[in-house]
């Protein structure tokens with residue numbers, strides 16, 4: 001099928017890659033050609049890794065299935081995945097531009113209400129949360145979130161499509177942060193507060209969580225990996241929508257975001273990286 005992915009950042013480029021890997025034709029869109037060139041570089045580097053490991057056979061064929069264009073409205077697709085920044089006003093503006101009422105429109109939001117966003121989609125019955133995990137080509141979970149109006153056929157199709165992409169879909173209700181980020185953000189936030197309180201340094205906190213709990217990454221390293229701006233936006237949604245003090249975004253995190261220390265994608269966050 002033809003799939004349009006809107007937003008070519010960390011997640012959008014990975015999601016486009018997954019659909020192309022499994023034989024779909026993909027249109028990947030973002031606001032500028034320079035961003036799309038970076039998306040293409042990231043996708044091709046990832047495809048090279050997958051082919052070196054024998055997971056895919058012909059990386060060039062997969063790569064050829066992806067078309068990059070800033071104007072996604074020039075194409076009609078059967079399936080859309082919205083993966084722009086975690087801001088309700090930007091997501092609603094993008095969803096409003098999709099006109100095909102017969103298409104399934106999925107959002108990769110980490111925390112925002114699916115029911116609220118569905119009001120901007122062409123057809124709320126065919127609107128759903130399809131929450132991929134970073135990096136999408138490696139992580140096996142898709143959290144599937146139905147909104148108030150999402151119909152049974154859309155849920156079934158998205159569960160089936162998720163399985164056909166080699167993923168394990170799990171259905172959850174439309175609640176802020178769903179399950180994944182309700183639990184994960186509490187962990188990351190507590191790690192940042194522990195850093196602020198000087199209980200240990202970043203490396204100490206991460207080593208404790210990696211070696212003590214067998215997590216592949218420590219929570220601060222993971223925040224850098226997700227993007228500290230994304231973590232900050234998700235905490236804001238959780239804090240505003242649930243009202244629990246335990247989700248109040250830490251000042252350290254806010255200041256890092258203002259300073260552009262977004263983590264791996266900008267070369268610095270809780271740690272420094274080679275860009």
Ligand SMILES: C[C@H](O)CC(=O)SCCNC(=O)CCNC(=O)[C@H](O)C(C)(C)COP(=O)(O)OP(=O)(O)OC[C@H]1O[C@@H](n2cnc3c(N)ncnc32)[C@H](O)[C@@H]1OP(=O)(O)O
Nearest residue numbers: 046049050053110132133134135137138181216217222226
């Ligand atoms: C916030 C949101 O709403 C929700 C989220 O997404 S929360 C974040 C969820 N993600 C996580 O928690 C990820 C936690 N981290 C991990 O699982 C691992 O560190 C990781 C898989 C990212 C990387 O693994 P790690 O062993 O540290 O490094 P690395 O050796 O580079 O990678 C492991 C394998 O994955 C491959 N890989 C990693 N990223 C890849 C990519 N983008 N494309 C292709 N291959 C990739 C590597 O080639 C490597 O393969 P190998 O083991 O066969 O050599």
Ligand SMILES: NC(=O)c1ccc[n+]([C@@H]2O[C@H](COP(=O)([O-])OP(=O)(O)OC[C@H]3O[C@@H](n4cnc5c(N)ncnc54)[C@H](O)[C@@H]3O)[C@@H](O)[C@H]2O)c1
Nearest residue numbers: 007008009010011012030031083084085086109110134226
């Ligand atoms: N980073 C993660 O680990 C992760 C994991 C799961 C879900 N998510 C969610 O996925 C979405 C994208 O996150 P990300 O980490 O890829 O962010 P990102 O900042 O890497 O990429 C977002 C992209 O959206 C683009 N964009 C902004 N406005 C746009 C518009 N009007 N039209 C088209 N593109 C536009 C930006 O240029 C940017 O390239 C968010 O909703 C986030 O919460 C993130």
